[in-house]
Amino acid sequence: MxxxxxxxxxxxxxxxxxxxxxxxxxxxxxxxxxxxxxxxxxxxxxxxxxxxxxxxxxxxxxxxxxxxxxxxxxxxxxxxxxxxxxxxxxxxxxxDAIDLTLPAIRPPKGRLHPLTTTLHEIARTFQLMGYSWAEGPFVEDERHNFSALNIPEGHPARDSHDTFYLQGLPLLLRTHTSTVQIHTMESIRPPLRVVCPGRAFRHEQIDATHSAIFHQVEGLVVDENIGLADLKGHLQTLLQKLLGASTKTRFRPSYFPFTEPSTEVDVKCFFCPGTGCAACKHTGWIEILGAGVVNPAVFKAAGYDEQKWSGFAFGVGVERVAMLLHGVPDIRAFYTNDLKFLKQFDENLL
Ligand SMILES: [Zn+2]
Known part of the structure; x- marks a missing residue:
């Protein structure tokens, strides 16, 4: 080249x-x-x-x-x-870029069930009045559920309780939270103020106003010279706190074996101006709880000196209060776990 x-x-x-x-x-x-x-x-x-x-x-x-x-x-x-x-x-x-300015995906937030918030609100009002909180077992013997509460065997009140008995055992599911009154009196000497919130069970036909499982807030006060006037004052305080300061109450004579005298408490209907509607069964009043002065027979069964001590007891149905407060027409709504229903309740509402 x-x-x-x-x-x-x-x-x-x-x-x-x-x-x-x-x-x-x-x-x-x-x-x-x-x-x-x-x-x-x-x-x-x-x-x-x-x-x-x-x-x-x-x-x-x-x-x-x-x-x-x-x-x-x-x-x-x-x-x-x-x-x-x-x-x-x-x-x-x-x-693969990450945009840090995008809003994060929020995990779904849990909230308290409306029955829990109602129960807490009732119990908290009593705690502010000096009551302590007590709980008891769901499974009970007949003594705590019936006989110590002056409901001896053969008493007609036992029939109305539609009890679930445990097969082959002398035990039952408590039909009311009044059982905790007996447990409390067995372990604490008076004077005492106690509130016993919890679940109770009855073999009920389930419909819009009845459930086999329900909740009560039971209360018991034992002291010297306690009577009906104290009971009225405490319950009026509760109802005015729950339903508003202008709430009107009415005490009607009633019967419970464990209290004497006994009363059922109504509040003035807050759905109508007292003229009558479906919620108050056209009476202008809504029944909200049962109460009474403790029957000396209950003190005797618990080993309290019934000559010295007196007291009162009451039981508030939590479902009933929640239904009235939120205008829920069917008790079953609380137990179907329907998120659409439950999401309506904010725990801050009550
Ligand atoms: Zn009404």
């Missing part, structure tokens, strides 16, 4: 490299360019190889020129490769 031929090859390689489009090549195209110039029969390979055909002087002069072209070729390829890698990283980052 002559020097002139070599120089012609050099110029054509140089211009081919300029036109190869390396600046915009993707990885595949870049490899193609590399093979075209630096492969076994590549233009640059041939150029470098053909230096050996030149004279020593030409080699000395043109050798560095060829090496220079090779170096700029390598630099061009490396720069494009690096640019492509950077772009790839950037694209991957873009794809």
């Amino acid at each position: 002559t020097r002139a031929d070599w120089e012609k090859s050099y110029v054509s390689a140089e211009s081919a490299l300029r036109d190869a489009g390396v600046e915009n090549a993707d990885l595949l195209k870049l490899e193609e360019v590399r093979v075209r110039f630096m492969g076994r029969k590549g233009a640059l390979t041939e150029l470098l190889k053909s230096l050996k055909d030149l004279s020593i002087e030409d080699k000395r002069e043109l050798g560095p020129k060829a090496q220079g072209l090779k170096a700029s070729f390598d630099a061009l390829i490396d720069a494009r490769k690096a640019a492509l890698e950077d772009a790839g990283d950037a694209a991957a980052l873009e794809k």
